[in-house]
Amino acid sequence: LVQNVAARLLTDTRRREHVTPVLTQLHWLPVRCRIQFKILLLVFKSLYLYAPLHLTQLVQPYVPGRLLRSADRRLLQVPGVR
Numbered sequence: 189l190v191q192n193v194a195a196r197l198l199t200d201t202r203r204r205e206h207v208t209p210v211l212t213q214l215h216w217l218p219v220r221c222r223i224q225f226k227i228l229l230l231v232f233k234s235l236y237l238y239a240p241l242h243l244t245q246l247v248q249p250y251v252p253g254r255l256l257r258s259a260d261r262r263l264l265q266v267p268g269v270r
Contacts, residue, residue: 191219231264 192207201210211218217225233239234247250263 189219191216 191211195201195207195210195214195216196203198214199210201207216222230239230243231247234243235249237244246267248265248267250265252259
């Protein structure tokens with residue numbers, strides 16, 4: 189992985205040493221977790237109006253037609269396909 193090679197290059201770590209402690213030392217998330225973090229951050233910013241208007245309009249809370257127990261779950265509405 190490119191991230192592992194970059195971490196080893198920055199910290200002068202040998203190839204046979206584990207890279208996980210190096211990533212932890214650098215405070216780097218694994219790629220999959222970083223992608224998930226960025227998506228969740230974008231959704232948060234869109235919900236609380238910290239994102240541009242075109243993104244804020246895409247993320248809307250789900251409002252059920254009648255009172256349901258799932259109303260407390262803070263679900264998001266899935267936008268329709270145009």
